[in-house]
Amino acid sequence: MILQEKAELLNVNCILGSVAVVACHFKINESRVRAIVKKEKEICEALTATIPAGMKILYFFQNTL
Numbered sequence: 001m002i003l004q005e006k007a008e009l010l011n012v013n014c015i016l017g018s019v020a021v022v023a024c025h026f027k028i029n030e031s032r033v034r035a036i037v038k039k040e041k042e043i044c045e046a047l048t049a050t051i052p053a054g055m056k057i058l059y060f061f062q063n064t065l
Helices: 003-016 019-026 030-038 040-050 053-064
Strands: none
Touching: 003 019, 003 030, 003 040, 019 030, 030 040
16 A cells, blocks of 8 residues: 555544444455554654645645644
8 A cells, every 4th residue: 555545544534433434445454454543653754754845734734624
């Protein structure tokens, strides 16, 4: 699973709040979803490092709404 998919998974998990529903949506195991959620901080740091500066503000606003 690529970094962008993991970020999308984290957003969907935040909205839906159910590991089982997220796992079904992405067609992966629940344990894989829990592992990705557990590594949320590292994923967000990696994502922030790869996004251009102007997009960081947009991404921040998208996640705070």
